[in-house]
Amino acid sequence: MVERINPTAPALELRGIDKRFGSVHANRAISFSVARGSIHGLIGENGAGKSTLMNIVYGFHRADAGEILVKGRRVDIHAPHDAIAAGIGMVHQHFMLVENFTVLENVVLGVERGALLAGSLAHARAELEKLARDYGLEVPLDAVISELPVGVQQRVEILKALYRGAEILILDEPTAVLTPQEADALFKMLGRLRTEGKSVILVTHKLREIMAVTDRVTVMRQGAVVGEVATRDTSPRELAEKMVGRAVLLRVEKAPARPGDALLRVSNLEVRDRFGVARVKGVSFDLRAGEIVGVAGVSGNGQTELLEALAGIRWPTRGAIELGGRDLVREHLDPHARRTLGLAHVPEDRLRLGVVMSFSAEDNAILGYHDGPAYHRGPLLDRTAIRGACEQKMAAHDVRPALPAQRISAFSGGNQQKLVLAREIDVDPRVLIVGQPTRGVDIGAIEFIHKKLIALRDAGKALLIVSVELEEILGLADRILVMNGGEIVGEVARAEATEEKLGLMMAGVKEAHA
Amino acid sequence: METYTVIVLTLAATLRVATPLVIAALAGMFSERAGVIALGLEGMMLGAAFSAAAVSAVSGSAWLGLGAGIATAVALASLLAFATVTHRGNQVVAAMAVNIMVSGLGPTLALAWFGLGGQTPQLNEVAQRFTAFAWPWSQTAREHPLPGLLYAELLSGHNLIVYLTVALLPASAWLLYRTRFGLRLRAVGENPHAVDTAGISVNSLRYQAVLICGALCGVAGTYLSTAASAGFTRDMTAGKGYLALAALIFGKWKPYPTLGACLLFAFTDALAARLQGVALPLVGVIPVQFILALPYVLTVLLLAGFVGKAVAPAAIGVPYSKEK
Numbered sequence: 044m045v046e047r048i049n050p051t052a053p054a055l056e057l058r059g060i061d062k063r064f065g066s067v068h069a070n071r072a073i074s075f076s077v078a079r080g081s082i083h084g085l086i087g088e089n090g091a092g093k094s095t096l097m098n099i100v101y102g103f104h105r106a107d108a109g110e111i112l113v114k115g116r117r118v119d120i121h122a123p124h125d126a127i128a129a130g131i132g133m134v135h136q137h138f139m140l141v142e143n144f145t146v147l148e149n150v151v152l153g154v155e156r157g158a159l160l161a162g163s164l165a166h167a168r169a170e171l172e173k174l175a176r177d178y179g180l181e182v183p184l185d186a187v188i189s190e191l192p193v194g195v196q197q198r199v200e201i202l203k204a205l206y207r208g209a210e211i212l213i214l215d216e217p218t219a220v221l222t223p224q225e226a227d228a229l230f231k232m233l234g235r236l237r238t239e240g241k242s243v244i245l246v247t248h249k250l251r252e253i254m255a256v257t258d259r260v261t262v263m264r265q266g267a268v269v270g271e272v273a274t275r276d277t278s279p280r281e282l283a284e285k286m287v288g289r290a291v292l293l294r295v296e297k298a299p300a301r302p303g304d305a306l307l308r309v310s311n312l313e314v315r316d317r318f319g320v321a322r323v324k325g326v327s328f329d330l331r332a333g334e335i336v337g338v339a340g341v342s343g344n345g346q347t348e349l350l351e352a353l354a355g356i357r358w359p360t361r362g363a364i365e366l367g368g369r370d371l372v373r374e375h376l377d378p379h380a381r382r383t384l385g386l387a388h389v390p391e392d393r394l395r396l397g398v399v400m401s402f403s404a405e406d407n408a409i410l411g412y413h414d415g416p417a418y419h420r421g422p423l424l425d426r427t428a429i430r431g432a433c434e435q436k437m438a439a440h441d442v443r444p445a446l447p448a449q450r451i452s453a454f455s456g457g458n459q460q461k462l463v464l465a466r467e468i469d470v471d472p473r474v475l476i477v478g479q480p481t482r483g484v485d486i487g488a489i490e491f492i493h494k495k496l497i498a499l500r501d502a503g504k505a506l507l508i509v510s511v512e513l514e515e516i517l518g519l520a521d522r523i524l525v526m527n528g529g530e531i532v533g534e535v536a537r538a539e540a541t542e543e544k545l546g547l548m549m550a551g552v553k554e555a556h557a
Numbered sequence: 558m559e560t561y562t563v564i565v566l567t568l569a570a571t572l573r574v575a576t577p578l579v580i581a582a583l584a585g586m587f588s589e590r591a592g593v594i595a596l597g598l599e600g601m602m603l604g605a606a607f608s609a610a611a612v613s614a615v616s617g618s619a620w621l622g623l624g625a626g627i628a629t630a631v632a633l634a635s636l637l638a639f640a641t642v643t644h645r646g647n648q649v650v651a652a653m654a655v656n657i658m659v660s661g662l663g664p665t666l667a668l669a670w671f672g673l674g675g676q677t678p679q680l681n682e683v684a685q686r687f688t689a690f691a692w693p694w695s696q697t698a699r700e701h702p703l704p705g706l707l708y709a710e711l712l713s714g715h716n717l718i719v720y721l722t723v724a725l726l727p728a729s730a731w732l733l734y735r736t737r738f739g740l741r742l743r744a745v746g747e748n749p750h751a752v753d754t755a756g757i758s759v760n761s762l763r764y765q766a767v768l769i770c771g772a773l774c775g776v777a778g779t780y781l782s783t784a785a786s787a788g789f790t791r792d793m794t795a796g797k798g799y800l801a802l803a804a805l806i807f808g809k810w811k812p813y814p815t816l817g818a819c820l821l822f823a824f825t826d827a828l829a830a831r832l833q834g835v836a837l838p839l840v841g842v843i844p845v846q847f848i849l850a851l852p853y854v855l856t857v858l859l860l861a862g863f864v865g866k867a868v869a870p871a872a873i874g875v876p877y878s879k880e881k
Contacts, residue, residue, distance in 0.1 A: 124756025139751040153755030
């Protein structure tokens with residue numbers, strides 16, 4: 044079968060791509076095309092099938108049916124090297140870089156020009172210097188990856204694709220680890236690639252990015268394409284409704300906060316990791332009743348360590364955490380004792396710290412509170428009471444399906460998170476610390492969780508919310524602390540906060556001028 | 558002059574003891590840098606030691622013995638790779654299974670074939686073994702001890718495999734750091750996902766690494782039964798595979814530091830042999846059992862105390878699958 048190359052054909056065309064994983068129908072007869080020299084958005088909730096589709100295009104998975112056309116010609120993609128040969132490059136959400144290799148070594152890996160390395164490296168060096176000039180992609184070629192900031196690592200990934208001659212560049216959630224300024228720089232660069240005639244597929248769940256840079260956008264829901272529009276003809280609201288399948292509130296309404304007394308007082312807190320490196324450096328703040336304080340920052344700037352120190356999982360080397368007149372650090376109170384004092388914690392890494400994946404929902408719903416008298420009859424667990432309590436929580440928090448005996452791993456991320464939240468607020472804590480409240484949670488559940496958190500605030504609780512999603516911080520917080528390099532580099536009232544101002548602070552610029 | 562002779566002889570013994578350790582540790586390096594735990598070194602060496610001795614005894618050729626040793630260790634390595642790479646089995650369990658199997662199978666086969674109580678026949682003929690050979694004029698050189706003894710004992714007077722090992726080390730380092738194969742091998746042990754997305758087969762790379770590991774273990778095992786001693790005896794590796802693995806970790810998975818660790822272990826071993834029955838000032842004669850335990854005690858101390866910051870290949874021990 045000889046098919047000719049058509050100069051006006053789209054850069055990439057998918058026809059009827061279908062894929063099942065067991066009983067899950069991940070992609071249902073998906074067709075769409077990406078024009079040459081365009082940025083095409085692919086948007087959908089977690090689990091909508093975007094990643095599966097892109098993995099099929101890149102040769103990680105094989106489609107059960109359907110075909111892929113590059114520049115009008117059908118290509119068989121069995122493995123990533125077929126995709127690379129067809130001019131398709133992919134920048135994964137988790138970078139595919141060898142951490143202890145240099146930039147140069149990472150770029151040549153897989154496309155060496157012979158059995159010896161020296162020649163390959165010299166050739167790549169010359170080539171990359173040219174690419175750097177053409178696209179403004181400056182990268183220190185001899186630096187080791189693990190020493191580079193994530194924004195630069197991402198540039199290395201893009202360079203890798205270009206060095207392999209990619210004409211079609213797929214970026215999977217590229218801004219998850221970037222500050223807003225870094226994201227803007229990325230988008231500017233994508234614009235330059237478009238001008239050069241390359242095609243870009245931007246996979247994301249962030250509506251703002253779709254609106255800012257794409258030419259067209261394809262919306263996926265439950266494995267199928269539910270809409271394709273020119274970006275200028277649509278709105279974030281319309282896209283969100285298509286993604287979820289019903290009307291959603293992108294930002295939850297809330298009344299102004301009425302802060303009361305300080306419930307939690309953190310002073311001069313210092314936390315070191317196991318190598319003795321200070322991760323939290325002299326952090327102080329108050330948390331008052333009836334307010335939500337948001338901690339913004341690029342992931343890895345001490346937020347995790349701060350959360351864990353507050354929850355009692357990690358011991359600070361210095362400083363005090365006062366709750367109800369008691370110093371949790373000096374008294375060496377463990378997480379259980381802290382819970383008894385009214386400090387509840389929704390951990391940011393749900394799978395590692397929030398739930399036990401092999402346990403049922405009802406068992407997960409009592410973890411940490413399983414010693415409570417309500418769940419016991421003598422020394423034995425009272426299974427009836429546990430089931431009843433779980434049913435109650437599921438009803439109150441809209442956890443679906445409402446099956447207490449089902450394994451937690453069979454629930455979606457959003458429903459797991461709702462159950463964890465239910466567990467922590469069921470005991471009526473005075474202070475609630477929440478890490479990444481909606482990580483891996485779909486839009487519908489985000490709306491629910493945000494409403495719950497605001498309701499807690501209005502009931503006079505003090506909430507500390509750590510999130511890498513700036514939109515989430517802006518939507519929830521009454522006061523925003525920005526962390527960079529383990530320090531709080533600034534505090535902004537919600538009314539004065541803009542994405543740009545916070546972004547600069549997140550990048551470590553202390554005196555931000557909005 | 559007496560002390561001088563003792564020192565030179567101890568150093569020469571160190572070289573001989575270090576040889577199988579260095580080969581096995583380099584074998585382990587290829588496997589572990591590719592992300593496959595090399596706990597099977599012990600079993601592969603032991604299997605090779607048995608085959609080499611058996612074939613050499615029957616055929617009368619040490620070279621055929623070497624071939625059989627390598628073939629056996631490579632076969633065991635393929636089994637390991639099949640279990641851990643193709644079928645993503647637990648690497649520790651699979652390796653231990655091979656070790657235990659070989660430890661029983663060797664003596665059993667030896668008993669069935671030779672009827673000598675689980676040993677192979679003594680290799681008495683010169684052609685059946687890799688024997689030491691003296692360089693020219695080494696006898697003459699002994700008459701001038703200061704440089705002469707060094708020449709006669711330290712440089713001359715070893716078997717072929719010892720000299721091969723001296724060349725094997727820079728060759729391995731070159732392969733690992735200067736070639737395409739080495740780059741890919743190191744990458745697959747750090748981040749197999751990166752290798753896969755770069756369009757290279759993770760499984761094929763890991764197979765190659767484990768098979769190289771097997772081939773080298775074959776040489777090391779052959780050395781034990783046909784060079785260091787004259788025949789196979791039950792459990793004759795005596796933990797050398799594990800010791801090599803310890804040296805590899807102590808050497809931070811790098812060729813030259815690993816050599817250093819092997820030499821250190823071998824030196825304590827050679828020293829222990831010298832110290833047997835020797836009365837030391839203050840302590841008197843040290844019990845043999847204690848002296849023989851020295852290298853292993855040292856291993857525990859070194860691994861516990863001095864390599865805290867050794868960073869293993871990031872993906873070691875983790876079977877690769879596309880889904881994370």
